[in-house]
Amino acid sequence: SVVYENIAAFNADDVERYVATIHSKSPNYDETRDILANIYRNYDIEQMITDVELLKASKNRAEVSFVLTTRNRRGPSFRDNRVTGVFILRKEDGRWKLYGQKVDAVEYLE
Numbered sequence: 098s099v100v101y102e103n104i105a106a107f108n109a110d111d112v113e114r115y116v117a118t119i120h121s122k123s124p125n126y127d128e129t130r131d132i133l134a135n136i137y138r139n140y141d142i143e144q145m146i147t148d149v150e151l152l153k154a155s156k157n158r159a160e161v162s163f164v165l166t167t168r169n170r171r172g173p174s175f176r177d178n179r180v181t182g183v184f185i186l187r188k189e190d191g192r193w194k195l196y197g198q199k200v201d202a203v204e205y206l207e
Contacts, residue, residue, distance in 0.1 A: 099193045100161055100184060104146045110137045120187050120194035140172035152183065159186040159193065168206070177206040 099118050106114035112133045119126055136142060148164040161184045169175035180203050187196040 099186065099195060100146065100149055100163065103195055104144050104165075107133075107142075107144050112137070118195055120189050120196040122187075122189075123194075123196050125197075140175060141170040142172075142175070143168050143170055157188045160184070161186060166206075179204045179206060 103115060103118040106118060112130055115133060116126075116129055119129055123129075125132075145166045145168075146163055147166070148162065150162045152160040152162050154160075163180075163182060163184060165180045165182070166178070167180070168177045180200055182198050182200040182202075184195055185197040185199070186193045188194070
Protein backbone atom coordinates (compact mmCIF):
# COMPACT_ATOMS: atom_id res chain seq x y z
CA SER A 98 0.00 0.00 0.00
CA VAL A 99 2.95 2.38 0.57
CA VAL A 100 3.79 2.21 -3.14
CA TYR A 101 0.28 3.32 -4.12
CA GLU A 102 0.26 6.02 -1.42
CA ASN A 103 3.58 7.36 -2.74
CA ILE A 104 2.16 7.74 -6.26
CA ALA A 105 -1.10 9.26 -4.98
CA ALA A 106 0.87 11.79 -2.91
CA PHE A 107 3.02 12.68 -5.92
CA ASN A 108 -0.03 13.22 -8.13
CA ALA A 109 -1.66 15.36 -5.42
CA ASP A 110 1.44 17.62 -5.30
CA ASP A 111 1.61 16.93 -1.56
CA VAL A 112 5.25 17.09 -0.44
CA GLU A 113 4.65 16.15 3.20
CA ARG A 114 2.40 13.24 2.29
CA TYR A 115 4.99 12.03 -0.22
CA VAL A 116 7.89 12.33 2.23
CA ALA A 117 5.87 10.34 4.78
CA THR A 118 6.23 7.32 2.45
CA ILE A 119 10.05 7.55 2.33
CA HIS A 120 12.33 5.84 4.86
CA SER A 121 14.24 8.47 6.85
CA LYS A 122 17.54 6.63 6.19
CA SER A 123 17.00 6.53 2.44
CA PRO A 124 20.03 7.96 0.61
CA ASN A 125 17.90 10.66 -1.09
CA TYR A 126 15.65 11.50 1.86
CA ASP A 127 17.16 14.92 2.62
CA GLU A 128 16.93 16.08 -1.01
CA THR A 129 13.37 14.87 -1.60
CA ARG A 130 11.52 18.02 -0.44
CA ASP A 131 13.62 20.34 -2.62
CA ILE A 132 13.34 18.09 -5.67
CA LEU A 133 9.57 17.80 -5.32
CA ALA A 134 9.11 21.53 -4.74
CA ASN A 135 11.01 22.21 -7.96
CA ILE A 136 8.98 19.66 -9.90
CA TYR A 137 5.66 20.98 -8.60
CA ARG A 138 6.66 24.58 -9.28
CA ASN A 139 7.66 23.95 -12.90
CA TYR A 140 5.66 20.99 -14.17
CA ASP A 141 2.31 19.27 -14.04
CA ILE A 142 3.51 15.69 -14.06
CA GLU A 143 1.24 12.69 -13.62
CA GLN A 144 2.42 9.24 -12.65
CA MET A 145 0.63 5.93 -13.06
CA ILE A 146 1.90 2.69 -11.57
CA THR A 147 1.03 -0.77 -12.88
CA ASP A 148 2.28 -4.32 -12.64
CA VAL A 149 3.10 -4.02 -8.93
CA GLU A 150 4.26 -7.38 -7.58
CA LEU A 151 5.90 -8.46 -4.35
CA LEU A 152 9.12 -10.28 -5.29
CA LYS A 153 10.74 -10.90 -1.89
CA ALA A 154 9.94 -10.16 1.69
CA SER A 155 11.59 -10.69 5.03
CA LYS A 156 10.82 -9.26 8.43
CA ASN A 157 12.26 -5.79 7.69
CA ARG A 158 12.94 -5.66 3.93
CA ALA A 159 10.90 -6.21 0.78
CA GLU A 160 11.33 -5.89 -2.96
CA VAL A 161 8.42 -4.86 -5.17
CA SER A 162 8.58 -4.80 -8.96
CA PHE A 163 6.72 -2.07 -10.82
CA VAL A 164 6.08 -0.29 -14.09
CA LEU A 165 5.82 3.50 -13.63
CA THR A 166 4.57 5.74 -16.44
CA THR A 167 5.32 9.45 -16.09
CA ARG A 168 3.74 12.08 -18.34
CA ASN A 169 4.11 15.85 -18.38
CA ARG A 170 0.84 17.71 -18.81
CA ARG A 171 2.38 21.21 -18.59
CA GLY A 172 5.78 22.82 -18.25
CA PRO A 173 9.22 22.86 -19.82
CA SER A 174 10.55 20.13 -22.03
CA PHE A 175 10.18 16.71 -20.45
CA ARG A 176 10.39 13.25 -21.98
CA ASP A 177 7.40 11.15 -21.02
CA ASN A 178 8.66 7.75 -19.98
CA ARG A 179 7.91 4.29 -18.66
CA VAL A 180 10.28 2.86 -16.05
CA THR A 181 10.44 -0.80 -15.14
CA GLY A 182 12.16 -1.50 -11.86
CA VAL A 183 12.12 -2.68 -8.28
CA PHE A 184 11.35 -0.66 -5.16
CA ILE A 185 13.30 -1.56 -2.04
CA LEU A 186 11.16 -1.20 1.08
CA ARG A 187 12.32 -1.23 4.69
CA LYS A 188 10.37 -1.04 7.87
CA GLU A 189 10.56 2.07 10.01
CA ASP A 190 8.60 2.32 13.26
CA GLY A 191 6.66 -0.79 12.25
CA ARG A 192 5.56 0.61 8.86
CA TRP A 193 6.84 -0.15 5.39
CA LYS A 194 8.59 2.80 3.71
CA LEU A 195 10.32 3.26 0.36
CA TYR A 196 14.08 3.07 0.82
CA GLY A 197 15.37 2.96 -2.74
CA GLN A 198 14.83 1.61 -6.20
CA LYS A 199 16.59 -0.27 -8.94
CA VAL A 200 15.79 0.73 -12.52
CA ASP A 201 15.79 -2.14 -14.99
CA ALA A 202 14.68 -0.22 -18.10
CA VAL A 203 13.54 3.22 -19.24
CA GLU A 204 11.37 3.55 -22.33
CA TYR A 205 10.76 7.05 -23.69
CA LEU A 206 7.25 7.61 -25.00
CA GLU A 207 6.30 9.71 -28.00
